[in-house]
Amino acid sequence: MNKGFVVIAQNTDTVNYIHCAEMLALSLKNVMPNANISLISDDIECSKYFDYVIALPYGDLAKDSEWKLINDWQVYEASPYDYTIKLEADMYIPVNIDYWWDVLKEREVVISSNIRDYRNNIADNNFYRNFIYNNNLPNVYNAITYFKKGKFANNFFDTVRLCFENWESLKSILKCNVDEQATTDWVYAISCMIHGIENTTLPNFDAFSMIHMKQYINDLICEDWTDELIYEINKNCLRVNTFPQLYPFHYHVKNFSCKIANEFT
Amino acid sequence: MKGVLLFAFNTPDVDYVKMASITAKKVNSFLDLPCTLITDCETNLKFDNVLYLERDASNYKRQKVWNNKGRYNAYDLSPYDETIILDVDYVLNSNKLTQVFDFYDDFCVHNSSGYLMYPNIEQEKLGQHSFNTLWATVLFFKKTERVKLLFDCVKMVQENYDHYVDLHGMWSDTFRNDHAFAIANRILNGHLEDKSNYIPWNLLHIGEKTYVEKLSETNYKVILKEDKSKYILIKDIDFHMLNKDNFIEMFDE
Numbered sequence: 295m296n297k298g299f300v301v302i303a304q305n306t307d308t309v310n311y312i313h314c315a316e317m318l319a320l321s322l323k324n325v326m327p328n329a330n331i332s333l334i335s336d337d338i339e340c341s342k343y344f345d346y347v348i349a350l351p352y353g354d355l356a357k358d359s360e361w362k363l364i365n366d367w368q369v370y371e372a373s374p375y376d377y378t379i380k381l382e383a384d385m386y387i388p389v390n391i392d393y394w395w396d397v398l399k400e401r402e403v404v405i406s407s408n409i410r411d412y413r414n415n416i417a418d419n420n421f422y423r424n425f426i427y428n429n430n431l432p433n434v435y436n437a438i439t440y441f442k443k444g445k446f447a448n449n450f451f452d453t454v455r456l457c458f459e460n461w462e463s464l465k466s467i468l469k470c471n472v473d474e475q476a477t478t479d480w481v482y483a484i485s486c487m488i489h490g491i492e493n494t495t496l497p498n499f500d501a502f503s504m505i506h507m508k509q510y511i512n513d514l515i516c517e518d519w520t521d522e523l524i525y526e527i528n529k530n531c532l533r534v535n536t537f538p539q540l541y542p543f544h545y546h547v548k549n550f551s552c553k554i555a556n557e558f559t
Numbered sequence: 560m561k562g563v564l565l566f567a568f569n570t571p572d573v574d575y576v577k578m579a580s581i582t583a584k585k586v587n588s589f590l591d592l593p594c595t596l597i598t599d600c601e602t603n604l605k606f607d608n609v610l611y612l613e614r615d616a617s618n619y620k621r622q623k624v625w626n627n628k629g630r631y632n633a634y635d636l637s638p639y640d641e642t643i644i645l646d647v648d649y650v651l652n653s654n655k656l657t658q659v660f661d662f663y664d665d666f667c668v669h670n671s672s673g674y675l676m677y678p679n680i681e682q683e684k685l686g687q688h689s690f691n692t693l694w695a696t697v698l699f700f701k702k703t704e705r706v707k708l709l710f711d712c713v714k715m716v717q718e719n720y721d722h723y724v725d726l727h728g729m730w731s732d733t734f735r736n737d738h739a740f741a742i743a744n745r746i747l748n749g750h751l752e753d754k755s756n757y758i759p760w761n762l763l764h765i766g767e768k769t770y771v772e773k774l775s776e777t778n779y780k781v782i783l784k785e786d787k788s789k790y791i792l793i794k795d796i797d798f799h800m801l802n803k804d805n806f807i808e809m810f811d812e
Contacts, residue, residue, distance in 0.1 A: 522688070
């Protein structure tokens with residue numbers, strides 16, 4: 295089975311996403327030494343952390359923008375694997391998730407449909423999800439996306455592309471702010487709706503999930519969780535306020551990648 | 560051999576040994592088990608067994624000494640193979656606790672509680688960003704290597720309590736056995752939760768905003784202090800009574 299993880303990462307003026315992706319690869323290989331992981335980027339210098347570094351097939355479609363989300367749909371064509379799990383760059387993998395493949399391999403596309411707080415509990419805070427609820431869309435999180443190469447996934451990512459390209463028209467029929475930006479989560483949610491929630495999510499597989507360290511998901515006072523919570527990180531575990539992190543950890547505060555680097559390099 | 564341990568260190572305000580004698584009678588009656596008192600004072604009250612332990616008076620609650628340290632000694636002091644540690648203000652009215660002997664592995668404690676008359680009170684956490692506390696009010700243990708480690712860990716937590724207050728962001732630095740056992744139990748289980756260590760029903764608290772009247776041996780009327788028209792009648796239900804004066808007044812014969 296030709297399977298692997300991919301990360302799309304492009305540096306911006308303010309964030310070194312490729313460094314985040316490298317630390318993600320390090321953490322993944324630490325717990326799953328045989329796992330494949332590839333980087334998809336516009337900066338295709340070889341990196342020792344990845345099996346492949348692959349250029350965006352259609353190049354950077356957001357050259358003048360800090361937001362590179364519009365390139366996301368290129369992941370389908372760029373992935374060198376038949377079975378792919380796309381991860382977001384600013385994540386850390388604290389535990390072996392190899393069993394995910396056994397559950398996912400029979401499906402065409404699965405987008406994660408739940409997130410967790412640092413206590414590993416499924417979070418029910420909707421603070422960041424007004425767009426989803428106002429438009430009665432499935433609550434999906436593209437940061438963890440599985441797809442199998444084939445017609446269905448191809449169509450799905452075509453829809454993602456079309457949604458990005460036609461966002462201004464789409465907005466006119468959606469309940470949202472006039473200046474609502476097209477985010478990957480919104481666009482994936484629309485694509486899931488179009489292609490069938492039952493075909494694109496697997497709600498009972500709630501381990502297909504990540505810990506999300508955004509403020510309100512964790513009932514924090516400040517935006518930067520590293521200012522408020524105590525954490526310990528080493529090659530054997532990541533603990534936040536003594537809770538071992540048992541799912542992919544979306545640290546959100548980008549410079550946390552430097553803390554990972556301190557432990558792993 | 561099974562039995563019950565009670566810790567009681569008198570203070571100028573509360574006669575804990577007297578409370579223990581009341582609870583010991585109930586242990587004999589409802590659980591049909593022997594009862595050992597652990598204390599530092601001589602007493603003429605009737606217990607199956609009395610063991611002496613020097614008190615550690617270095618703990619304060621509401622600016623008064625609160626002698627609740629040293630419970631980790633229970634492992635070494637207990638004369639029983641299987642022991643229940645009960646707080647002296649736990650009011651037995653049934654033999655329900657004996658069911659725990661049938662299913663627990665080697666250690667068992669309440670992980671959830673409810674307040675009678677206040678059903679919406681949330682489960683208590685150690686701190687805002689921490690996990691739920693356990694309740695050391697009722698605690699079962701067998702003498703095994705694992706449980707020995709647990710009690711050693713409770714001792715370690717007690718000795719380094721300031722650190723754990725900081726780590727868990729506790730609201731008070733007053734030492735609580737509830738918190739010490741919660742922390743030690745997590746550490747022993749690799750910082751994860753092992754639900755097999757939990758008694759599968761709620762510990763029932765009767766708080767200080769309620770007043771209890773004893774109607775008969777196992778019948779009580781629990782009245783809301785702020786509105787005496789609101790009350791509930793309970794029968795054959797064990798509960799943890801936080802108002803010590805009310806406890807002594809109710810059982811004083």
